Amino acid sequence: MTQVYNFSSGPAVLPREVMLAAQAEFTDWHGSGMSVMEMSHRGREFTQIITEAEADLRKLLGVPSGYKILFMQGGAHFQFAMLPLNLTQPDDTIDFVDTGHWSRIAIKEARRYAKVHLAAVGDGSGIPAEADWQRSKGAAYLHYCSNETIGGVEFPFIPQSDVPLVCDMSSNILSRPLDVSRFGLIYGGAQKNIGPSGLTLVIVRDDLLGHARSETPTMLDYQIHAAADSLYNTPPTYAIYIAGLVFKWLLDRGGLVAMEQQNIEKASMLYETLDASGFYSCPVERPYRSRMNVPFRLADERLDDAFLEGAKARGLLQLKGHRSVGGMRASIYNAMPVEGVKALCDYLRDFVRTHG
């Protein structure tokens, strides 16, 4: 098979070393004679896998004591409902910062359960100045999305907040060091920087547990999952195992400081190539440009199909932008090697020479 580079926004490319390690022990995990897929989630072997995964994630992110790590299901979408059900009563207000598509999906769901106040609304090109945010008095929490996967808008800072700060980090968690102590709750679907889809990560401060509304379904109560160490019911065992391999892969490579350096290098190379072309355009202002998801447009959208076909012929896959915005998008998560971004930049320049 020829070398391909997969720029999917998620489920996304996973580290090759992780895939090969999983392949090597696919039918026999560490001499157990079983695939991880075939093991009881309460057995000795899987207990070791989930315990190590949690310990490695704590090390990677420097998760302080006083926070629980939950391996859950249902994707970020379940969190959109779980958050208000666990952290509000119907008369409470939630402050939201709206920076794009995923902020708005979270807002829409929250409105079903509580009052929503928009503290700030972005126009897709960046993030409104924090000093101008209109916060409500006594909000239950402040919610934002640290990286808008579709729009390519990323927070270069962590907001200040007197109320618990809640963040959808689905598409940039583990891409840079993080001060977890600034947050009440962090969540994200695994299918970008963590592992396979089906797993959802939640990191929650202890004092936010145990406040679910009485009608909250058992499976949507954070406290239930925290008390059972993520084993209340059968968790997505294979996805947790792969996530554990990804955490070890990150630790072996110098952790999140090293990962951030590489992500800066990749993103700079790509944005510089786009900006220098005079042919491609990016919708996001420089300080807020995502290091993970790079949306761009061609000068003439009638060339989009030719662009995608030419890319595919070079093994550059899944560059089509989200259906809601069109254009192109290159997702360059942790597992995208620098060579992949170089190959894309070469193609971007060659395409301008032949079609520009």
Ligand SMILES: Cc1ncc(COP(=O)(O)O)c(C=O)c1O
């Ligand atoms: C930032 C962000 N939030 C939420 C979601 C929704 O995630 P899920 O499909 O896991 O519910 C996505 C999916 O791509 C996302 O990128």
